Amino acid sequence: MKTITITDVANHAKVSKSTVSQYLNKRYEYMSEKTRKKIEETIEELNYQPNIIARSLKQKSTFTVGVVVANILHTFSTQVIRAIENYFYEHGFHIIVCNADDNPEKEKNYIEMLRAKQVDGIIIFPTGDNLDLYQRMKSDQFPIVFMDRTIQELNIATVMLDNHLASKLAIDRFIEKGFENIAIITTSIIRDISPRIERIQGYKDSLASHGVPVNSEYIKTVNADEIPVALSEFFELEKPPQAILAGNDIVLNEVLRYMKQHEIHIPDDIAVIGIDDVPYASFYTPTITTVNQPAIEMANLAAELLLSQINKTGKEDTSVHRLKPTLLSRNSC
Structure with a gap:
């Protein structure tokens, strides 16, 4: 079977390739609802599958981010992962989740694997024992945000609890x-x-x-x-x-x-x-x-900080953002 291309979609829908590209990148503001609907129907009819590799090469982005958690068994970790996944999905990104088990060597291997896969950035719950690696990422201007734990001397954007x-x-x-x-x-x-x-x-x-x-x-x-x-x-x-x-x-x-x-x-x-x-x-x-x-609020802030670095928007933020907890009073005290 012939591979369906973006040109085939454009010809069938009677629109330009750039309009189809805008649709695929969810930039709908410059097209009518009728055009949007026509492209959607054409993609479904032709069973068009976007070439992710070609898209990545053209836009110099894999539209993928990594999340390296210290210990996925923590309820907080799973809540944060879920919220980060939701945030990036809405922005057209996928996430790869890695569990370091509080093991610095495992964390190092996962970070190196994610960078080899050319993810666009990483959110890390740092074990704290890979200072050279964190510093190298910062020196490379690779997008990185710390979650839950801070390492003060590195000046890396961090989101954590008070x-x-x-x-x-x-x-x-x-x-x-x-x-x-x-x-x-x-x-x-x-x-x-x-x-x-x-x-x-x-x-x-x-x-x-x-x-x-x-x-x-x-x-x-x-x-x-x-x-x-x-x-x-x-x-x-x-x-x-x-x-x-x-x-x-x-x-x-x-x-x-x-x-x-x-x-x-x-x-x-x-x-x-x-x-x-x-x-x-x-x-x-x-x-x-x-x-x-406030796990969801913390996750959304970390995701915003990372996406800002990826898109190179706004001033560089190396702050430690501390969010406030709340006491849920029940019967054990």
Whole structure:
């Protein structure tokens, strides 16, 4: 069968090739509804498939962006990916999603693969251990945006949560409910992963603002599989905590599982708040108070920043954009 070309579409629809090209690039402002409809019908009738490679060569763009997440298991990560995909789909781009598993070597391999595929830009949840690679991308003026984590010295556009405020909202709630022996547990802070460090610092600062001394025994940073042991250590203390702040959704899952297995009742035996809302928080028994990240708003901002770099529109933005969390009050505290 003969390959249908853009010229065939134009001849059949009795319009110019440039008009068909404008239609394919969703630039409808210079054509009538009748013309648009005619081109649409012709494409369907002829079963025309645009030559993506030829289009990429002509426009010097693959209309593809990469998203490298640190850990796709986080609810926040999947929410962000979904919103980024939706944003770029509406702008005529596809996305390639890669999961680095918080492994710098895996992250490096994925970034190099995406660049070899000539994606137009990448949104990265950086592991923090590939500084030379990030710097090289910046030196190459390759479009890049960091999400969720920052590396200050690189001056790369970044979108992340106000993590200090996230901890403050939780601590304020605990204090309001009369708790002072408050613990925090996060996943490992190896490689200085900024959200975890900032949430711990926010926890310390918020306790201090209420005149509550910081007890180092109430602070745990461990790998996910070590969380049950860390919780047992909390409850073996002479003064066990009255409340626990779970630093992210993975930690919250482990905390709730531990409480269920050991028949520790929330909130009667211990109060719990998690940073990151999770789908089950509103119907778990009891319902779980969480600090919610504005994931869709953050994703849209990151996508806008990346597209601006790709299209070279506007002034270069190397800011760290911090969006505000909200406390979703429920029955666990």
